[in-house]
Amino acid sequence: MSDTIEATGLTKRYGDRLAVDGLTFTVEPGRVTGFLGPNGAGKSTTMRLVLGLDAPTAGTVTVCGRRYPDLPRPLHTVGALLDAHAVHPGRTAVSHLLALAQTAGLGRGRVEEVLGLVGLANVAGRRVGTFSLGMAQRLGIAGALLGDPPVLMFDEPVNGLDPEGIRWVRTFMRGLAAEGRTVLVSSHLMSEMALTAHHLLVIGRGRLIADTGIDEFLREHGDEAVLVRAGEQDRLARVLRRTGAELSAHDDGLLVRGLTAGDVGKLAAGEGIALEELSARRRSLEDVFMALTGDAVEYGVEYGVGA
Incomplete structure (x- = not known):
């Protein structure tokens, strides 16, 4: 299986309201699959459908x-963290996990093991209501790991975390995938994605807008550009435009599309224009994501995309 x-x-x-519309996909083991979309796109609903918390109107998962x-x-098959706050604040970390463990026939030993895995062994006896957001996220991850499942799902696990917490989650997720888990x-x-x-x-x-490897996604949608700065920038712009290149202002330089950095350097040298900076640029994942999903946000604002 x-x-x-x-x-x-x-x-x-x-x-x-159509929350999820004919999604077909497969999440494979051995890698971290990022599930991306604007707020209201249907990510949380899809996860609830996977976990049987909602019944699909049509289709299967x-x-x-x-x-x-x-x-x-x-x-023992799938572990999930959908809401780090879905824990009674009066319970201790260990009592919360023990209650979950008993439903699956697991003992205290496994509870102590997962608390150690997520770095909460020294606060196992503290009430969850006193936990920081980062500690609550770690406790939720510990709960997902209790049954040592091959499939794991996490909904916004780094939301609200500080840089140290985000780095920890990132390293931990990639480590789980390296073990062959989904x-x-x-x-x-x-x-972060x-x-x-x-x-x-x-x-x-x-x-579904895209189902692809992250490198392929950026290669396909993240068009390359060249950033150039020069003392005679206006003259350089005229030279570049004669080639049909697309130019746009960027900080105090020019962003050039349609030419490589080598092309720009040769053109400038041929005209005797001294360059102060010449570097290749690629659109970030965030830039590509915003371009692809700009028409799919649930709410928009006048000067950009809403939450």
Whole structure:
């Protein structure tokens, strides 16, 4: 049985609102799959459908070849963190995990093991209500790991964390994938996904926009440009425009599309124009994401894209 998450024509409608619209994808083991989309795109709804918390209006989704309600030992098959705050604040970390463990026939030893894995062993007896957001996220990850499942799902695990916490989550997720697990991570932090994910699923308004490796995604959509600065910038601009290159202002220089850095350097040298800077640039994952999903946001504002 393959340790995958597979959706086919997955659709969810709430009254007149179509939250998930015919999604078909496979999340493979051995890599971190970033699940990206604007707020309201359907990421959390899709995860709830995977975990059987909502029933699809149409289509199917399976984990390791079975619907979640049909899994004989679900905690041993898929672990999930959807809401780090979904813990009674009066419980201690260890008592919260013990309650989860008992539903799956696991003992205190496994609870202590996962607390150690996420760095919470020294605060196991503290009440969760006193935890910082980062500690709460770690506790949620510990809960997902209890049954040592091959499939793991995390909804916005770095939301609100400080840089140290974000780095820890990134390293931990990639370590889980390196063990051969299937790891699905939703996020709206594009800079972090660029460092964490091996593969991307991008959705907007519930529809699949991209299903590809992150390197392929950037190669396909992240057009290259050249940043150039020169003392005779106006003259250089005229020379470059004669070639048909596309120019735009960038800081105090020019961003050139349609020519390589070598091309720009040769043209400048041929005209005797001294360059102060010449560097190749590629659009970031965030730039590409905004370009692809700009028409798929749920709410817009006058001077940009809304939350």
